[in-house]
Amino acid sequence: MQTLLIQGISAQNNYMEKIEHIGIAVKNITEANKVYEALLGIAPYKTEKVASEGVETSFFRVGESKIELLEATSPDSLIVKFIEKRGEGIHHIAFAVKDIKSEMARLQKQDFVLLNVLPKLGADNKLVAFLHPKSTKGVLIELCQEIDNS
Numbered sequence: 451m452q453t454l455l456i457q458g459i460s461a462q463n464n465y466m467e468k469i470e471h472i473g474i475a476v477k478n479i480t481e482a483n484k485v486y487e488a489l490l491g492i493a494p495y496k497t498e499k500v501a502s503e504g505v506e507t508s509f510f511r512v513g514e515s516k517i518e519l520l521e522a523t524s525p526d527s528l529i530v531k532f533i534e535k536r537g538e539g540i541h542h543i544a545f546a547v548k549d550i551k552s553e554m555a556r557l558q559k560q561d562f563v564l565l566n567v568l569p570k571l572g573a574d575n576k577l578v579a580f581l582h583p584k585s586t587k588g589v590l591i592e593l594c595q596e597i598d599n600s
C-alpha cells in the first residue's frame with residue numbers, strides 16, 4: 451500500500467485510533483438519560499460514579515463510538531464550572547490510543563498543553579489524560595487507553 455507523506459506526516463495515522471466517545475455535560479443525568487435513550491433508541495450500557503472527578507457518568511454505544519453523559523456529584527467538579535460558563539453541551543472529545551504515555555510525550559513535544567503529568571484512572575475501564583482547550587482551538591481533548599484486564 452502506498453503511503454502519502456505530507457510534510458513528514460503520514461496519511462496513515464497510527465496514533466489516534468478513533469473517536470472513542472464524546473462527553474456531554476448535563477445538569478441532571480436521570481433526565482438526560484431519558485433524552486438520549488429516546489434519541490438513540492437504546493439504554494445506557496453502563497453508569498458509573500468517578501469519585502476522583504466528582505462526576506456520575508452514563509455511556510451509550512453508537513457504532514464504534516460512544517456518548518458519555520456527565521453530571522457533577524460535587525460542587526468542586528469541573529462539570530459545575532463548565533455548565534455555569536457555557537451551559538449544557540459537548541464537554542470533550544475522547545480519542546482512543548494504543549499507548550497513552552507515548553502519545554502524551556508526542557503531543558507535549560508539539561507544544562500541546564497537557565492537564566495531567568501521568569495518565570489517571572478514568573471511567574469505563576480506561577487510563578485517561580486531557581489536553582487543555584487553549585492548545586486545541588477551544589475543545590477539551592481526552593486521550594484514553596483501554597486497560598487490559600486479561
Ligand code: ZN
Nearest residue numbers: 473518544592
Ligand atoms: Zn470522557
